[in-house]
Amino acid sequence: MKKILFIGAGSMAEALIQGWINQKVFTAQEIYVTNRSDKERLQFLHETYGVNCLVDAEIFKQADLIILAMKPKDAIAAMDELKAKITEHSAILSILAGIAIQTITEHLGIRPVARVMPNTSATIGMSASGIAFSNEVTTEQRTTFLQLLEAVGSVIEVDEDQLHAVTALSGSGPAYIYYLMEAFEKVGTKVGLSKDIVRLLMTQTLAGTAEMLKQSVDEPDVLRRKVTSPGGTTEAGIKALEKYQFNEAIEACIKEAEARSRSLANSK
Ligand SMILES: NC(=O)C1=CN([C@@H]2O[C@H](COP(=O)(O)OP(=O)(O)OC[C@H]3O[C@@H](n4cnc5c(N)ncnc54)[C@H](OP(=O)(O)O)[C@@H]3O)[C@@H](O)[C@H]2O)C=CC1
Numbered sequence: 001m002k003k004i005l006f007i008g009a010g011s012m013a014e015a016l017i018q019g020w021i022n023q024k025v026f027t028a029q030e031i032y033v034t035n036r037s038d039k040e041r042l043q044f045l046h047e048t049y050g051v052n053c054l055v056d057a058e059i060f061k062q063a064d065l066i067i068l069a070m071k072p073k074d075a076i077a078a079m080d081e082l083k084a085k086i087t088e089h090s091a092i093l094s095i096l097a098g099i100a101i102q103t104i105t106e107h108l109g110i111r112p113v114a115r116v117m118p119n120t121s122a123t124i125g126m127s128a129s130g131i132a133f134s135n136e137v138t139t140e141q142r143t144t145f146l147q148l149l150e151a152v153g154s155v156i157e158v159d160e161d162q163l164h165a166v167t168a169l170s171g172s173g174p175a176y177i178y179y180l181m182e183a184f185e186k187v188g189t190k191v192g193l194s195k196d197i198v199r200l201l202m203t204q205t206l207a208g209t210a211e212m213l214k215q216s217v218d219e220p221d222v223l224r225r226k227v228t229s230p231g232g233t234t235e236a237g238i239k240a241l242e243k244y245q246f247n248e249a250i251e252a253c254i255k256e257a258e259a260r261s262r263s264l265a266n267s268k
């Protein structure tokens, strides 16, 4: 039986726990979770998923895989505390935004590290993850790490530096789409539909559009033009998006998030 130890018990840890248990990658008995101080949160995770939340010194020593899942600002303190508890046996999977593999090995010692940027859709097996590896990761370990992420969605290997862009796009991405849905629901009620109807219409529209983009050979602008009848409703809508500088807003959003990822390593 394997031992998988989460250091940090927040939203992203829960998404991976749920995804891996649902996809039968790990059993609840194989998963151990610890955090800094919130005992109620650990109790919740234990009661909801059956994972182990009593983590003694032996578990730290025996863990096959340790997942760094605290906030980046807490990472250095957490790793310095962790260093004294773990052995050479453990590989590391970090989901920390902005924290370099080099920083991790400086604090935890040279060892196999996969730096991953998943998203919360791992909960339902639909994450889009980026991954980069330390030099110590063997071919076999690389395959195992990729399989872990594939079990909860898709995964793409990138240069470590590109993980900042991955974080800005797909790591934070679900929040942008939820924000968009909040906006659709607000305006939907202003144009005469209930929130429930807007939710139904627009979740299906988002899913259908994503599937069209996956299946079609056409570029997004070609698909967009197929929706846009001259002088019609879409054209009117797109003109309003242009008037309110939609492209500039998206560019600023991604660039700000990417820059924030780069600065997180030094954040307080
Ligand atoms: N949320 C998301 O969508 C995504 C997040 N990430 C990354 O995942 C990481 C976690 O994010 P998220 O789940 O949102 O964060 P949360 O704030 O929800 O959870 C952070 C967790 O870390 C714990 N923690 C803090 N310090 C320590 C410590 N010294 N030792 C052990 N545990 C500690 C906290 O414990 P306590 O509550 O007791 O203080 C808490 O359980 C971040 O690095 C983030 O960049 C990556 C992709 C997506």
Ligand SMILES: O=C(O)[C@@H]1CCC=N1
Pocket: 097, 167, 171, 172
């Ligand atoms: O907001 C954050 O910093 C994290 C990283 C990607 C998603 N959530």
